[in-house]
Amino acid sequence: MKFTIQRDQLIDSLQHVMKAISPRVAIPILTGIKIEATKEGIKLTGSDSDISIESFIPVEEDGLVYVENIEPGAIVVQAKYFPDIIRKLPLKTIEIQTDDNYQMTILSGGSEFHLNGQDAEEYPHLPVLHTDNSFEIKHDLLKEMIKQTVFAVSTVETRPILTGVNMKVIDGKLNFVATDSHRLASRVLPLSEEQKHVNFESIVVPGKSLAELNKIIEENDETVTMSVSDNQILFQTKNIYFLSRLLDGNYPETDRLIPDQSKTVVKTKTKALLQAIDRASLLAKENRNNVVKLETKDQHLEISSNTPEVGQVTEDVVTESTEGESLKISFSAKYMIDALRIIEEEYVSIYFTGAMRPFVIRPDQNDQILQLILPVRTY
Amino acid sequence: MKFTIQRDQLIDSLQHVMKAISPRVAIPILTGIKIEATKEGIKLTGSDSDISIESFIPVEEDGLVYVENIEPGAIVVQAKYFPDIIRKLPLKTIEIQTDDNYQMTILSGGSEFHLNGQDAEEYPHLPVLHTDNSFEIKHDLLKEMIKQTVFAVSTVETRPILTGVNMKVIDGKLNFVATDSHRLASRVLPLSEEQKHVNFESIVVPGKSLAELNKIIEENDETVTMSVSDNQILFQTKNIYFLSRLLDGNYPETDRLIPDQSKTVVKTKTKALLQAIDRASLLAKENRNNVVKLETKDQHLEISSNTPEVGQVTEDVVTESTEGESLKISFSAKYMIDALRIIEEEYVSIYFTGAMRPFVIRPDQNDQILQLILPVRTY
Numbered sequence: 001m002k003f004t005i006q007r008d009q010l011i012d013s014l015q016h017v018m019k020a021i022s023p024r025v026a027i028p029i030l031t032g033i034k035i036e037a038t039k040e041g042i043k044l045t046g047s048d049s050d051i052s053i054e055s056f057i058p059v060e061e062d063g064l065v066y067v068e069n070i071e072p073g074a075i076v077v078q079a080k081y082f083p084d085i086i087r088k089l090p091l092k093t094i095e096i097q098t099d100d101n102y103q104m105t106i107l108s109g110g111s112e113f114h115l116n117g118q119d120a121e122e123y124p125h126l127p128v129l130h131t132d133n134s135f136e137i138k139h140d141l142l143k144e145m146i147k148q149t150v151f152a153v154s155t156v157e158t159r160p161i162l163t164g165v166n167m168k169v170i171d172g173k174l175n176f177v178a179t180d181s182h183r184l185a186s187r188v189l190p191l192s193e194e195q196k197h198v199n200f201e202s203i204v205v206p207g208k209s210l211a212e213l214n215k216i217i218e219e220n221d222e223t224v225t226m227s228v229s230d231n232q233i234l235f236q237t238k239n240i241y242f243l244s245r246l247l248d249g250n251y252p253e254t255d256r257l258i259p260d261q262s263k264t265v266v267k268t269k270t271k272a273l274l275q276a277i278d279r280a281s282l283l284a285k286e287n288r289n290n291v292v293k294l295e296t297k298d299q300h301l302e303i304s305s306n307t308p309e310v311g312q313v314t315e316d317v318v319t320e321s322t323e324g325e326s327l328k329i330s331f332s333a334k335y336m337i338d339a340l341r342i343i344e345e346e347y348v349s350i351y352f353t354g355a356m357r358p359f360v361i362r363p364d365q366n367d368q369i370l371q372l373i374l375p376v377r378t379y
Numbered sequence: 380m381k382f383t384i385q386r387d388q389l390i391d392s393l394q395h396v397m398k399a400i401s402p403r404v405a406i407p408i409l410t411g412i413k414i415e416a417t418k419e420g421i422k423l424t425g426s427d428s429d430i431s432i433e434s435f436i437p438v439e440e441d442g443l444v445y446v447e448n449i450e451p452g453a454i455v456v457q458a459k460y461f462p463d464i465i466r467k468l469p470l471k472t473i474e475i476q477t478d479d480n481y482q483m484t485i486l487s488g489g490s491e492f493h494l495n496g497q498d499a500e501e502y503p504h505l506p507v508l509h510t511d512n513s514f515e516i517k518h519d520l521l522k523e524m525i526k527q528t529v530f531a532v533s534t535v536e537t538r539p540i541l542t543g544v545n546m547k548v549i550d551g552k553l554n555f556v557a558t559d560s561h562r563l564a565s566r567v568l569p570l571s572e573e574q575k576h577v578n579f580e581s582i583v584v585p586g587k588s589l590a591e592l593n594k595i596i597e598e599n600d601e602t603v604t605m606s607v608s609d610n611q612i613l614f615q616t617k618n619i620y621f622l623s624r625l626l627d628g629n630y631p632e633t634d635r636l637i638p639d640q641s642k643t644v645v646k647t648k649t650k651a652l653l654q655a656i657d658r659a660s661l662l663a664k665e666n667r668n669n670v671v672k673l674e675t676k677d678q679h680l681e682i683s684s685n686t687p688e689v690g691q692v693t694e695d696v697v698t699e700s701t702e703g704e705s706l707k708i709s710f711s712a713k714y715m716i717d718a719l720r721i722i723e724e725e726y727v728s729i730y731f732t733g734a735m736r737p738f739v740i741r742p743d744q745n746d747q748i749l750q751l752i753l754p755v756r757t758y
Binding site (some may be wrong): 078 | 457460463464467468469482484489490491492493494593651654655657658661662688689690691692693694695696697
């Protein structure tokens with residue numbers, strides 16, 4: 001194998017595949033990066049067997065030459081060293097070649113590195129996804145849907161299915177739901193006519209996979225193709241191929257958790273509420289669960305927290321409207337902050353059904369986002 | 380105590396005194412911040428008994444009013460909560476008052492905090508420094524001298540005196556020296572006629588104190604007054620009073636460590652050499668001590684490192700001049716990188732006296748900086 005490559009393109013691609021590589025992995029060769037040179041360009045692969053990422057650097061793109069002097073071949077090199085070396089090389093252009101003993105030579109300016117590699121034949125073959133079950137979605141929309149739900153997945157393995165985001169298509173809408181059983185985040189996206197043929201019965205994608213995917217997908221208006229098979233999901237962009245396993249098991253029926261009526265409805269500025277709860281939580285950190293209290297008072301909310309050893313705080317938030325029964329309720333400040341942070345609308349409405357029932361948070365004039373939080377008993 | 384204060388000024392001052400506060404300190408009240416209000420302004424104090432910092436917020440500065448409605452008094456509040464609360468308050472103006480039970484009330488917009496405080500009378504009195512032994516130095520110069528030496532102090536407590544920077548005035552020059560016995564960094568500053576009266580026999584200031592001081596002193600052309608007593612040093616700016624204990628004991632005579640002749644002299648570009656050593660060290664990290672080899676080759680340097688399990692690297696650096704005996708030497712890449720990083724001059728000269736002797740690094744056309752590194756035996 002031999003090629004001459006532009007350093008910046010190689011650095012970008014390495015950053016992508018490194019997201020899938022873990023130093024703690026059962027199959028030792030997966031601590032390496034697979035590098036394949038063909039006449040079309042250079043393909044890098046990283047995998048921890050849960051997530052596999054391929055990133056492709058074409059010979060030429062938009063009239064710019066990225067790779068030259070290619071002699072096809074493949075090798076696996078240590079991910080611990082290779083990216084740092086490439087990043088620090090002195091010139092913009094790098095020559096890479098390998099010999100029959102799986103030694104890689106890297107040349108750039110006065111630098112000459114020789115790295116021990118491994119036979120690329122020993123690298124596991126990535127599963128090829130055979131499915132017609134796929135549709136396209138814009139980068140920005142997919143990133144938004146991930147951001148609005150993935151924070152609510154469970155981080156403990158007691159119910160592994162809850163560490164993933166549930167994706168399904170119902171009534172021509174794509175639905176992302178995440179819950180850790182104390183709170184729930186949901187986002188709905190109406191599909192276009194071309195997208196509606198897709199058949200996502202109900203799959204669960206690991207939260208970790210979506211978080212890594214979100215880092216790799218650039219914010220632009222290109223499209224990602226999502227394809228689903230029995231046990232895997234593939235996200236494909238122009239030069240990136242991101243494959244994740246799906247979680248096994250049945251995702252709980254979350255629809256019936258969402259109350260369909262409310263006794264108290266409060267509408268208020270999102271940012272003012274977020275900041276008041278953030279401040280009230282400052283003194284609640286010594287508490288179990290970081291709990292704050294909320295009380296409706298005419299057209300105001302009073303948010304408070306009291307830790308006898310430290311002190312107490314009362315926050316007064318003026319609401320746009322407060323309707324229905326008066327209410328005292330306690331909840332985790334962290335869950336409320338997480339929920340409010342992903343809401344970009346200026347106003348938010350909160351629908352309460354009593355101090356012991358879950359309550360619902362929705363941005364004003366946007367029925368695609370719904371958040372639910374279970375209260376904590378303190379009153 | 381009562382006052383109304385501009386949030387931004389209070390945040391700045393809190394950041395300064397927090398540098399002296401440690402949650403792990405023998406005297407519990409020192410985990411707090413002392414706040415004193417007088418008709419002149421607000422004084423904050425933080426201390427871990429090694430370092431004490433006072434920061435003063437005047438009632439008015441440059442025509443801007445910072446503090447109003449002052450009722451004099453003092454209190455100590457928990458450093459764990461107070462700065463976070465202040466930083467997150469909703470308005471630019473904050474009202475603070477205390478009652479007879481050492482309760483502090485903080486008001487800003489809809490926020491009302493009540494914090495448990497402690498009697499300021501129980502806070503230790505800072506020692507007052509009685510000395511005429513003081514002189515003034517520009518902020519920038521002091522920061523430069525700290526940066527050029529403090530990285531070389533010892534971080535282990537086996538010889539506590541080496542954890543400090545040795546300061547002394549000899550022949551009308553102020554001298555900063557730090558060494559961990561494997562390398563040495565020295566900076567000399569010729570004093571002006573007004574400064575020469577100062578009598579620093581040979582004091583040792585903890586490296587930690589200087590590192591914190593460097594963070595607090597702003598980069599501008601104002602002056603710091605340095606004053607020294609038997610066991611303390613005071614750095615005083617317009618609104619900051621930074622007091623540190625001195626280290627007890629005799630600092631080793633470092634002058635005789637510095638070779639007064641050399642057998643090989645290499646002059647090269649500082650940045651090119653730094654980057655070549657940085658790259659060569661990438662494969663040396665598995666080694667004990669991160670050791671690289673340097674070999675003179677005509678008007679080139681060859682820097683190399685070899686870790687059989689990983690690979691090898693050879694860096695070729697073109698020198699401006701290489702004079703004297705040819706040389707092969709090994710040394711810690713980390714020490715060399717530390718030494719080259721603080722040199723801003725384009726060219727650097729290295730004076731070798733054989734493979735087993737310490738070598739000296741000096742920036743070109745600047746005899747105020749000298750660095751010394753002990754080689755490692757590998758050849």
